[in-house]
Amino acid sequence: xxxKYERIASELRxxxxxxxxxxxxxxxxxQVLRADYxxxxxxxxxxxxxxxxxxxxxxxxGRGTYVRMPRxxxxxxxxxxxxxxxxxxxxESQRRRTGxxxxxxxxxxxxxxxxAEYRTCPAPEDLAKxxxxxxxxxxxxxxxxTRSKQEDTPLNLNRSYLVYDMAAENPALLDPRGEPWxxxxxxxxxxxxxxxxxxxxxxxxxxxxxxxVEALALPPGVSVFVLRKVSIDTSDHxxxxxxxxxxxxxxxxxxxxxxTRWQA
Amino acid sequence: xxxKYERIASELRxxxxxxxxxxxxxxxxxQVLRADYxxxxxxxxxxxxxxxxxxxxxxxxGRGTYVRMPRxxxxxxxxxxxxxxxxxxxxESQRRRTGxxxxxxxxxxxxxxxxAEYRTCPAPEDLAKxxxxxxxxxxxxxxxxTRSKQEDTPLNLNRSYLVYDMAAENPALLDPRGEPWxxxxxxxxxxxxxxxxxxxxxxxxxxxxxxxVEALALPPGVSVFVLRKVSIDTSDHxxxxxxxxxxxxxxxxxxxxxxTRWQA
Numbered sequence: 001x002x003x004k005y006e007r008i009a010s011e012l013r014x015x016x017x018x019x020x021x022x023x024x025x026x027x028x029x030x031q032v033l034r035a036d037y038x039x040x041x042x043x044x045x046x047x048x049x050x051x052x053x054x055x056x057x058x059x060x061x062g063r064g065t066y067v068r069m070p071r072x073x074x075x076x077x078x079x080x081x082x083x084x085x086x087x088x089x090x091x092e093s094q095r096r097r098t099g100x101x102x103x104x105x106x107x108x109x110x111x112x113x114x115x116a117e118y119r120t121c122p123a124p125e126d127l128a129k130x131x132x133x134x135x136x137x138x139x140x141x142x143x144x145x146t147r148s149k150q151e152d153t154p155l156n157l158n159r160s161y162l163v164y165d166m167a168a169e170n171p172a173l174l175d176p177r178g179e180p181w182x183x184x185x186x187x188x189x190x191x192x193x194x195x196x197x198x199x200x201x202x203x204x205x206x207x208x209x210x211x212x213v214e215a216l217a218l219p220p221g222v223s224v225f226v227l228r229k230v231s232i233d234t235s236d237h238x239x240x241x242x243x244x245x246x247x248x249x250x251x252x253x254x255x256x257x258x259x260t261r262w263q264a
Numbered sequence: 265x266x267x268k269y270e271r272i273a274s275e276l277r278x279x280x281x282x283x284x285x286x287x288x289x290x291x292x293x294x295q296v297l298r299a300d301y302x303x304x305x306x307x308x309x310x311x312x313x314x315x316x317x318x319x320x321x322x323x324x325x326g327r328g329t330y331v332r333m334p335r336x337x338x339x340x341x342x343x344x345x346x347x348x349x350x351x352x353x354x355x356e357s358q359r360r361r362t363g364x365x366x367x368x369x370x371x372x373x374x375x376x377x378x379x380a381e382y383r384t385c386p387a388p389e390d391l392a393k394x395x396x397x398x399x400x401x402x403x404x405x406x407x408x409x410t411r412s413k414q415e416d417t418p419l420n421l422n423r424s425y426l427v428y429d430m431a432a433e434n435p436a437l438l439d440p441r442g443e444p445w446x447x448x449x450x451x452x453x454x455x456x457x458x459x460x461x462x463x464x465x466x467x468x469x470x471x472x473x474x475x476x477v478e479a480l481a482l483p484p485g486v487s488v489f490v491l492r493k494v495s496i497d498t499s500d501h502x503x504x505x506x507x508x509x510x511x512x513x514x515x516x517x518x519x520x521x522x523x524t525r526w527q528a
Contacts, residue, residue, distance in 0.1 A: 003473075003475070003503055006473070027292060044399065046474075051471075053470070053471040054470065078519060078521040080519050082521070082524065085523050085524075088526075089426075127470070146285055147273055147351070166460070191463075195525070195526060196523055197522070197523060198520055198521060198522045199520075199521045200518065200519070200520045200521075201517075201518070201519045201520075201521070202517070202518050203467065203516065203517040203518075203519075204512070204515070205469045205487055205489065205512040205518050206317070206318065206512065206513070207317040207485040207486065207487075209267070209314075210310075211267070221471040221485070222471065222487075223469055223471075223486075223487035223512060225469060234525070248469040248470070248487060249466070249470070252466055252467065252468050253465075253466070253467040253468075253517075254464065254465070254466050254467075255342060255464070255465045255467075255519045256462055256463075256464045256465075257342040257345045257346070257462060257463045257464075257465070258461070258462045259345060259346055259349050259460055259461060259462055259463070260346065260349075261459070261498070262349075262352075262353065262459055
């Protein structure tokens with residue numbers, strides 16, 4: 001357990017976390033660390049690699065290692081779904097005030113910048129199967145990026161799919177200028193008479209593609225969570241599928257399973 | 265979207281998935297792929313890197329690229345917790361027959377090899393806080409590795425913690441020779457009068473350490489899920505904490521959130 005590079009990483013990590021090393025500050029050089037800890041250079045580098053992959057430091061070639069600006073952390077719980085459902089019946093003035101992202105991050109609407117893009121696409125096989133429509137059927141694809149104004153990359157990349165003909169029952173749902181829609185997708189669905197019964201989260205993780213590394217500013221070696229969120233209405237039809245790409249170095253999912261009591 | 269290397273990867277992936285390329289078979293060489301797809305060598309290599317990071321192929325230096333033996337996939341749902349709770353009250357003969365891992369993988373007990381190691385350790389800060397005991401208090405640490413007999417590495421690495429004095433109320437709980445315990449941890453806790461009220465799953469992911477790459481046979485670039493499972497009893501005390509390291513290339517978590525109906 002007490003591997004040398006882990007001990008070095010853990011001491012430097014503690015200094016970053018307790019503020020002794022502030023964002024932007026330079027860490028001691030590799031040779032200094034080597035002498036201090038009486039280890040070889042590869043061991044020092046392994047420790048710094050570890051901190052880099054955790055997103056705590058940036059290593060600038062030929063210059064040194066710097067404490068990274070901390071990234072917005074997200075704690076995502078499924079309680080956000082019932083919370084959003086309860087808000088559907090509130091007046092617009094109240095729905096306008098806050099959303100699920102604010103709930104997960106503790107940020108306010110003034111801290112966030114929201115971007116939405118709509119287009120249509122033919123249903124690929126997996127989505128067609130979920131929605132119960134033919135492969136190639138017209139879908140409305142909505143891409144959302146929400147960014148903390150303190151940071152230059154979005155918190156996640158969210159791609160949401162609706163069956164186009166269903167969405168078109170309310171033409172306002174086809175217009176991205178209605179975003180951010182007060183009350184979110186559950187309110188949008190409500191305008192076409194849909195109530196959700198349940199939401200199923202599928203969580204996997206994979207290494208990012210080069211374009212995703214760039215879009216989400218991922219440190220080397222960091223994976224992305226792929227959250228496929230499937231929304232099912234009260235007559236058991238899939239009515240929305242969202243694929244959310246989430247940086248794995250700044251997100252925690254928390255799910256509570258309540259158990260029924262044993263009979264006395 | 266239609267990046268060249270993604271298209272090549274997607275065609276080769278389809279051939280692996282539909283069985284045209286079988287486990288152990290060699291893929292066409294890099295030069296052949298380059299000519300077939302009319303792309304540069306770096307693009308071919310990016311496509312092969314992608315398949316490798318998904319665990320679909322092994323690249324053997326100087327020899328070529330081979331289809332990997334498929335790994336046991338795990339679909340982990342929290343329904344396993346209620347299932348395990350319901351089984352506590354069954355007679356031992358029935359509890360002995362199957363367990364939660366079999367439930368998640370579809371394998372039988374004959375397909376699995378189970379390994380348990382017990383030791384004691386002083387409570388670090390985070391666990392002490394969860395259990396409500398002083399830092400340094402004696403914990404029972406149990407390490408479990410469950411392996412499919414078809415594979416040479418375990419499905420996951422599970423490290424479970426109990427407060428030692430609590431476990432010692434039933435001396436049988438201190439003896440690893442009682443493992444695999446019919447009915448699992450919830451039955452073990454039942455023998456000392458404990459009933460669970462809820463289980464909280466915390467899911468994060470991070471790049472593996474070198475020892476973890478080895479222990480779980482992770483392909484390059486693949487992360488591990490870290491599932492911290494916190495079990496809370498009916499008097500609101502944390503009674504067990506498990507940290508489960510799970511390969512991210514062969515696991516899906518599925519959580520269903522049931523929503524309450526709007527009032528008519």
